[in-house]
Amino acid sequence: MFKYVLQRILYMFLVFMIITFMCFVLIRMLPLPVLPPEDKHTYQILRRREALGYNEPYLVQFWLFLKNIVTKWDWGLSEKLYFGQDVWKIFVGKLPATMIVNLYSIIWTIPVGVGLGVWAALKKNTWIDYFLSTATMVVISVPSFVYAFLVQYILCFRLHWFPFLMKGGTDYFSWDMFVSIVPPVLSLSFGVIAGFCRTTRAELTEVLTSEFMLLARTKGLTRAQATVRHALRNCFVVIVPGIFGEFIGILGGSLIIEGIFAIPGVGRLTLDAINSLDYNIFMLSTCFYTAIGLAASLVVDISYGFIDPRIRMGSKK
């Protein structure tokens, strides 16, 4: 098992490096931004460009780029958006806002989603099940900006329950901040709840009809006992990796929701970097999103092996 995990991690790292290299070359091929003349940052950036080998072959540039990251954790300076500032510092400053919004969203959506899914599965082929399944289908299909609009218009504008935009500042755990975070959290939550509800329902209905459930009932367990001890455990084999994946995803956040609610987060930074063509920030964002995507799939895959004793991947037996 350990060997398998190590293999997977190494492989993921390789994939990550290849993707980074491709994006790196594609970004370096673009024309460089024009710097304002006679600025102290301009000289600094020009000197850095010299040192980073902007006129050398791409492989050399990539090597220097990696060397800087490994030795000094230096991701470059912002050349447009936050002129002359350290990209990594800007980026880290944006992380908490993204994380806090997504964390709040996950904390309540997973229990609710799984709970609804269990309910629908237990009441299979009743109106509750039909209603929940249809609602899930509808909710999953509708894009998140529609929810954002509804939440913003109805709850913020019509009912005045919440402020329109996320509060500024860094007091992430204050009450005011919490209230101002509710709209984006709500907008993010619908889809996640529906997703978990659908997965749980599908998985649990399958487990409930399997033969070991019949055996559990025949050996004298009540329906509740059989469901909790046997059916739920088995269906969590599929759900728990999903939860892990979701937790990694909280770092990534959502470009759309962050834009609408003015959350000073990573997604918004990426979007701004794209629109203002700030290549160094964009490069960092690219690496970040790629890493998150790969890490999520890695964690999901490996956690299957840890959770489900039937799947011991990589073991030769």
Place this chain on the structure above:
Amino acid sequence: MTENMDNNDVLNEKIPAEKFAFVQENENLHDRELQTKARGFFADAMIRFRKNKSSVAASYILLFLILFAIFAPIISRYDINDKDPMYVNYPPYVPALAKYGFLDGGRNIDSQNERSMDIWRGIAEETGLDPVNRIIGQTETKEKYRGEWRTRTTYSIEINSYYAYGIMFRNFNYDDYADLQKWQNETGIQVIYPYTDPELTNNSTNANIWYQVDSSGNAVKDKDGNFKPAYSTDTATQGAPYNSIRIKGDDGSWVYSTAKSGSVQCRICYYNYYIYQNGHEPSYLLGTNVMGNDLFCAIGLGARFSLVFAVLVSAINLSIGAVYGAVQGYYGGAIDMTLDRISDILSGVPFVVVTTLFQLHLAQKVGPVVSFLFAFVLTGWIGMAALTRKQFYRFKSQEFVMAARTLGASDWRLMFKHIFPNAIGTIITSCALVIPGVIGSETSMTYLGIIDLSSFAGTTIGKLLSQGQAAATTSPHAMLWPSVFIGLLMICFNLFGNGLRDAFNPTTRGVDD
């Protein structure tokens, strides 16, 4: 009890032999011909699809949405280049229905004091187009003013936004002014209204004040509460001669314009001026957006683009994915491994990054639409390839393949003549679920403004949504209708796709029969 006894009687009853007769006497005994019709795979799937009520409903709605996309821009009186500079973000309005209080361009505004109510009343009296649809409520507050208590009344009212512009000042050159007068004579619609005397209107910059106001801006009324007109009779300031229809109460002395350098300034009724410019009254079934476009037409155009683009992308991805997956699944081994690594790498690149990079590198050379298409194609086929690969693994070791191979069929023939048709049902139906995915990503990307396709497509749903979002509180309809459209489209496509998938999946056959 009696039945039992009867039964016993039957058992004991003796029936005489001559009462018996052969059932099939004088008949040839042979098998009956089959009474039922043979049912093909697709007919069978269709029957099962029809049983799924929600999918059937979804497919009808989908049909309606597609028809909307095709015909809306044709039906609409406007096209995407018709941009009215004044009627922007205006609510739905259809003149024929407006008098029934329906699609009347209504918009609620509150805290209207007496003075602003006078302006609304002034517009109604002067132009005959009453901007106040209804008074929703009024509140009275008492306040102390110069030592004595008095009540102030504020109203919240629903106004017809299209009438609410009322009159505005506008400059014309002499020819346009003459044309406008000629048009007025032909149609009898009053566009130009008499110019006001600045002294009597307290130098107001608001063109709607045609009545006399005092130094603090309040209307001066006679003892019956009527306005006193403040029209100018000073012909010395007249900009150009006026030889057209005059408003009621004009004895011919009122002046209709004032001279500005090289041009004529006059007061025009914007609603009627709109008719002069467009040849018809404003009529926006879904309202207008921030550019002054007709939303009905714009949503139709955006939907057209989304649908065509999504079908195109799905078709390309389907082809690439099918061939790629076929090669992977058929050959297996090292080829499978290598190709799998390639798709692993490609699927690891975030879509936003792909779109942005393609946009930056290719948009100048091949245009934004093609570069966007490339971005979708670069990673979009991977799901399809995985699906085809799985199907190929399922079928490639079966006897019919071996038989064909023994007869000397080439690899290519085996793949696409023998194995592929078996997998085609699954592949086609998954396509119905790929299309909404593509529409969703396309809308998100244009919404975020990462890519702007309006030079090609006129507009896109994503662009309409982001334009609507900017004014979501003041004019929610501009956000609502594109949202409704995209939401409905996605729901119906998904329901339809799910129904199709279940119907074509032979393993669910007979489960619910």
